[in-house]
Amino acid sequence: MRWWLYNVLFAVAYAVMLPQFLLRMKRRGGYRSRMGDRFGRYPSDVLARLRQMQGAVWIHAVSVGEVYVAGQMMRAMRAREPGLRFVFSTTSSTGWREAEKQVGPADVLVYNPLDFPLCVRRALDAIRPRALILTESEIWPTLIRACHRRGVPLFLVNARVSDRSAPGYRRLRFWFGPVLRMFSSILAQSETDKRRLVDAGADPERIDVTGSFKFDVAVRNPVKEQEVAAFLAHMDCGPARTVLLGGSTWPGEDAALLRIYRRLRPRYPDLRLVLVPRHFEKADAVQAEIERAGFACVRKSKEMPRDPTGGDSRPMGMHHSLLERDPSAPPVILADTTGELMGFYGNAQIVFVGKSLCEHGAQNMIEPCLCGAATVVGPYTENFRPVMSDLLEAGALVQVPNEMALASEIERLAGDAEVRNMLGARGTASVLRRKGVVDRSAVALLNAMPHHA
The missing domain is CATH 3.40.50.11720 (3-Deoxy-D-manno-octulosonic-acid transferase, N-terminal domain)
Known part of the structure; x- marks a missing residue:
């Protein structure tokens, strides 16, 4: 009787979902x-x-x-x-x-x-x-x-x-x-x-x-890190700068990071913001968010290949005036390409992991920890409960309850290279121990x- 009932209920549920299923297909x-x-x-x-x-x-x-x-x-x-x-x-x-x-x-x-x-x-x-x-x-x-x-x-x-x-x-x-x-x-x-x-x-x-198997799944990508490093250096986000990265961000989180960045920029002129939205098809909306916040936007997808002869290699759609503008107002980088997140993690000093502040569940926080970035997450990390328990116990990352606390933590890390380097080192060591x-x-x-x- 139990199995007969299950088959009937499954058939009903499947019939109800079939139109949506066919539309998605x-x-x-x-x-x-x-x-x-x-x-x-x-x-x-x-x-x-x-x-x-x-x-x-x-x-x-x-x-x-x-x-x-x-x-x-x-x-x-x-x-x-x-x-x-x-x-x-x-x-x-x-x-x-x-x-x-x-x-x-x-x-x-x-x-x-x-x-x-x-x-x-x-x-x-x-x-x-x-x-x-x-x-x-x-x-x-x-x-x-x-x-x-x-x-x-x-x-x-x-x-x-x-x-x-x-x-x-x-x-x-x-x-x-x-x-x-x-x-x-x-x-x-x-x-x-x-x-x-x-x-x-x-x-x-x-x-x-x-x-968790997720500790083993996280693997660094040196080739991609080098490619991203070259792009960031070209955008004045090289090793001399402090890169704040929003990784796999969801709607609302980009705006929160932009508000924090706008407030911190005058006090920390070397700080640079890179946003990597979880869904790259929403890049237009994120770009609009960046521009509403008063920043110019550089989209990774519109990057022109470097000219090996030394010619003009400006990103598509950018004017000379943007690249030559006062460094006190650098553009925000929008990474709207796929398959490059680990490359960006390997070049960031501070990482906020998305889907943890304005959405529930969280994205993978193991990856930025492995790459040695000082990693911060919001309060909603239900999908990574055992992982978070291990990483918090090891002091491998920081969890904050809201946007105000996120701003304070980012400011603390932006202002103290030793603190963020130590946090990043604990993150790497913690992930490697659990492989x-x-x-x-x-x-x-x-x-x-x-x-x-």
């Missing part, structure tokens, strides 16, 4: 050509490759962060079992594009089947996995039940239960408990996550607290899987 162009994957029907060439695979591990991830986690896990497992092959599934076109960078030539990338019994059965018949690995909070009951019935080992890695989800899991323990107890092993991010999973009905004997979770987890998973000849 049309807008993004995403997985329209692979819609059959959702029903367990794969293109003939994909099906042929799946049939040739023996003992492949099925790994599933959705968000970009989860895809990075899955990619790290794949590489760590393959380092210990070189012939290991993976079937990587995701649910969105964004996840697909990122997953394409993570899979190897011997792996197969598919869209996850809808969580209906027939779709799941077709997918399992085609993939015949040695094991199924789900990431973070990806709980698909029908898929989990079908794997369990077939004797396919189930693993949940980097498992977490958010503050928002925990009460619901606990109330629906009668439903989640039997599902969670089907996992062979759960690798949780923190003791809090373990307690919440147990409250939801999971077997405590099958849960190990490993720490290795992925390797240890890879060993644990391989030991728990059936041997494949």
